[in-house]
Amino acid sequence: MKVLLTLSAQQGRVVSKEELISTVWPDTFVGDDVLTRCISILRRITEDDPHTPHFIQTIPKVGYRLVAPVSELAVEVHDDAPTIQGSPIPTTEPAPVHPSQASSQQRRRIVGWTVAAGLIFGSLFAMWSYQKSRTRLTGASVSFRTIQLTSYAGEQIQPAFSPDGKQIAFVWISEDTASRRIYIKTIGTEEVKQLTSDTDEQFSPTWSPDGRQIAYLARSTEGLSLSVANVKSLALPRKLLIPQQPSHWEQGALSWAPSGKSLIYPDHSGTAPDSSIFLLDLQTFNTRSITTPPAGWEGDLNPAYSPDGRWIAFTRASETAVRDIYFMSTATGELHQLTHDHMNIDSLTWTADSSSIIFSSNRGGKYGLWKIGLKDKTPERLPVGTEDAYQPAVGPKPGDLAYTQGSAIWSILRLQQTSGKESSVQSDAVLTSTQQDSAPSLSPDGSFFAFQSRRSGNQEIWIASRAGDQLRQLTFMAGPLTGSPSWSNHGNKILFDSRPGGHSHIFCVAAAGGRPKQLTFGDANDITPRWSHDDQSIYFRSNRGDRWQLWRVSAVGGDPQPVTTGDGIVPQESPDGKWLYYTRGNEDGIWRVPPSGGAETQILAQPSAAYWGYWQVTSRGIFYLDRGSSSSAIRIFNPDTKVTSLYTMLREVPPVYSGLAVAQAGKVVLITDQHDAGRHITLIQAQ
The missing domain is CATH 1.10.10.10 (Winged helix-like DNA-binding domain superfamily/Winged helix DNA-binding domain)
Known part of the structure; x- marks a missing residue:
């Protein structure tokens, strides 16, 4: 106002x-x-x-x-009206007024x-x-102070208080190698030590109730593991099991029971696309699923035991970016829904008295910290962590709170080739923002591109010229996460996915603007749409077949049909329509299959997992991101000759889940870039 x-x-x-x-x-x-x-x-x-x-x-x-x-x-x-401190007040006998003016x-x-x-x-x-x-942190009117707990090079995320509240474990992502290791810092000192000498990628630390051990999830060349390490020793950890597919590790995926007898984490049952909360009995090492999400949903994530051990809180996602908080009794399994926002909840934690949950959400625009009680069920925004705040952790001392806070500069880079040699590729930023601009899709003639952006407060689809000007917002979904734009081969329409009803579906809108048309429906999730070579069909990833597969629907809508039996994402037809190429959600490489169905064959080992958007099929070959051990490059693979050539080397590894776009057989390439990224841990202490 x-x-x-x-x-x-x-x-x-x-x-x-x-x-x-x-x-x-x-x-x-x-x-x-x-x-x-x-x-x-x-x-x-x-x-x-x-x-x-x-x-x-x-x-x-x-x-x-x-x-x-x-x-x-x-x-x-009226002039004679009495006043109080210069402000007129009505008189008891107002002057006569003509009836027509009364x-x-x-x-x-x-x-x-x-x-x-x-x-x-x-x-x-x-x-x-x-x-x-002022009372939201502890329930009493208190003052508090803010401390920058970490400010090291690289990124520090996922804080976890020790049971005595004197130490915080966290994940440190190194600046040079992007390796992830767990460290422990003593509050009030600069003492920082590495948890183990293990070289695995480490995530989601959680302390044992006695404070002697830390459990965490890890990834190595052997696969995924749940490990337990002694706090006072650098000895290699004890690996308890290999989970099939822990989900969303950076959002808190592991919790130790206050009794010390069990650990909980999200996992998948077999090839099921939805995750549920699993319990590991630390005495028998047996595991079992303790939640059952609705069919077609993304599943249950972010589990956390309450400090008194009576409850387990978690988020239930109809789609990755659409989650609400639930809590269940550890004694009876009785389930309660706590929020009804249908927004994204990044992570959650319990207050020390087990009466409320603090969580990070975009329910108020940018991600901030909120608190909700089990009884009143009314979310309230905390007076701290109001912007770009994630991964809250509560200490045993009243008022102690830690969370991750960070920012980055996002750009759309234009790589323009002036001749046929790699050295002639020029790079410049056509768009730069502190809000996330990513996933560019070029028009066929390369003069404009669509992209997903949060510059309006919500993630929407925007359009800009190749030079980065003539910027305009294309969609106005006003809340639901909207992204994955795909420009048609005829240049007049744009596909995207959005989540207005809690599930993700495919939409189409004219490139000139207008009301989008919804093309898929139901209680499944449909994402990352792409056009067929003639714009007559649309391919997309969906879990409507009780597992992630590629599906196809007519460009005018209708009944979708499955194309693959295995997973697939970002499907793209060859220019002649003979092959359908695709990546997979959690695997390295590119596959292909005939559009009418058949053998599903891997043809490339890159791009790596989580970089599934960094490639495009063109008449010149397949442009793809090669994320090497020491440097990254864009290369071109010819599926017919099996020959790979270098397009250009990259200065930095681009961010995950974003992508590149190619037009005019490689004369213009756009790629998502992120730099000056920093995430560090802030500590709040009551005074």
């Missing part, structure tokens, strides 16, 4: 972002994204189109202007007093909210 009032006070004038931020948030440091979020909300309420605005106009790289007419509702006040003046008075009452109420509510926010 203050943003709107500030703009209306200077109607017709361009108000810079800096002026708006300093006026609306004079004593608080906020970024441009907070202002962008406010503008987005105002446009949604007024149903304003940013391309043809009737209310608020965006002035690129400068600020905003209110273009709607502004008029002030005047309240008539009703008009009365309405104006009502409006004036209503506005005044609203402002008073708003001020009181703001004061009450501020005082209430």
